[in-house]
Amino acid sequence: MHPSATTATPVTATAPDALPQVPHDIAPLLLVPLLALLMLPLVGSLPIWITLTVAGLAMGMMIFIMASGLTLIFGLMGVLNFGHGAFVSVGAFTATLVFLPLRGWLEVDSLLLNLGVLGLAILLAMLVTGILGWAFERVIIQPVYGQHLKQILITTGGMIVAEQLINVIWGAEQIPLPLPASFRGAFLLGDAAIEKYRLIAVIVGLTVFAVMFLVLNRTKIGLLIRAGVENREMVEALGYRIRRLFVLVFAAGSALAGLGGVMWGLYKETLTAAMGGETMVMIFIVIIIGGLGSVGGCFIGSLLMALVVNYAGFLAPKLALVSNILLMITVLLWRPAGLYPVAQH
């Protein structure tokens, strides 16, 4: 225990009564279970419902991993990186540098070995995208702070260049990326088939969410980031260099996009340079639904969107094509600034 804690006890004992409590806004939290339960009678069969729900959760987790960085970056500095998708592709393609030479190890049906290779690939991908993100922020974003129009243009330009560079380095053909042997197939839970890889995706997603949650809520840096999202000037006025913090967040967000890219690439089992751009649309919808800048909202938004896509794909395949947009419109009609609006934006 910290030595000063004992002396501070009398003060902290009365403090909770003195401070007005922020009311907990739990309505959005209930959306995901509510949606899942509502769909059960519509789907009609429990095993199929379980399969669909797990598939939706897995997809949602992967989208969350990719989108969480972007929403934080926007929340902190009001920078919207249209080139975020490039980090997704770069992450996935970097992972092939590990996957292709170690292809033999991936064919061995040993969970530990496969996880080791996956871990190595993720580590490399996150390292590369993190460094790239840092460089991107320094070179591309910094000159256009506060100029939204130019930011959109410049980051879109960055995206085009990055996509083409991937084609130059890795060739223009799409690269097949088979799942490691022990991730293939599904196991049965009663009558419901659950694909193993989706379970892994859920676990990775939950881990990322938990780590982010802890960092944001239990560390000094997290406190500063949250404070910066709420009120940038105040944090600067208190003597913290928010730009330095921002570079850190930008690099971390890019690394997360890289991680998401590896997971997404394995999920799709093929890589194309355009994959980042394709995921970008989903990422935008998710962060709009969640409320720009809100990590919690982004998490709920990802799960909601992925579940809706999966249920709609089963119930009304034609509707699934526009289900994203319909969901976004519905949410925005309910809460025009997203599920958890951030004050500053």
Place this chain on the structure above:
Amino acid sequence: MLKHLLSDDLPRSRFLTVLLVLILFGLAFAPFITSGARPLNTAATICVYIVLVASYDLLLGYTGIVSFAHTMFFGIGAYGIGLGLASAGPFWWIAFSGLLCALLLTILLALIVGLFALRVRAIFYAMITLAVASSFAVLASQLSDLTGGEDGKTFSVPALLSPSFHLFENEVFGRIIDGKVITYYLVFGVALMLFLFLLRVVNSPFGRVLQAIRENEFRAEALGYQTIYYRIAANCLAALVAALAGALMALWLRYVGPKTMLGFEVMTDILLIVVIGGMGTMYGAVVGAALFMLAQNYLKTLMLQASSALVGVPFLAEALHPDRWMLWLGVMFVVSVYCFPAGIVGKLRST
């Protein structure tokens, strides 16, 4: 007269004037100074893109709205005329009613998206239009019963415009005046009129308000302008012109398909042209579109030569491959956003 036609918005640079006159004459006499199908195709594409990019410039350069839905409206115009002609046969009234339906749909969608998303900040609008446009593209490629899916649809145009129609028995200045040439002049004429119309719009009092919104929205609002109405009006107008450009493109190609009409590549092309040509200047669209299309069609040949000359060099040979020409344009785009925000036209006017 000329001053009146150009809405008193002259090029204001000698070199730019020469360039514009060259482009105008090149496009006006394209069927006679070139031979074969490819140059004429390039010229027609330039005409369509000038209109498309100029209408986008009304949004981006004059009003300061970033939209990613411009291809959607371009596609609606193209599909309107294309699907009409494909399903009901090559008649003029079909073409016009198809176009009318497309324009109605365009204005409806532009109004809805505008009302929905233009109330908030530019960045929000950019994201929402990107989402809507990509969903629309997916829809068009998946509803294959209606739209022909990924393959798109080819159709025949009214007899006057079809290649088998000959206006005169003999050649005129070394070219047979067939339906293709007539179509070209239709495209050219409509494009020219639409461009002059847009030039008039941006130099009208309405256009001045748009520029005021771009410069300082708060102040424009304080002067008593309901900025939201002006933004929505600009959005609808730009969408309508884009749809008309799409209809011209469909008429010229006698084909509609998701990749050429709705693909994200078209959107990036528009962005590149408008920024490299010069945002906030209608002439930027002309210069940009002409250079871009010429580069797209002829730079690749040059790059092929460079690439094969450097075949031993590991990175450069790949980077100079003709398919990678977008890499260099992307780099040029980023550089021009930093160094010449006013693009080629702005650079020419300032020197």
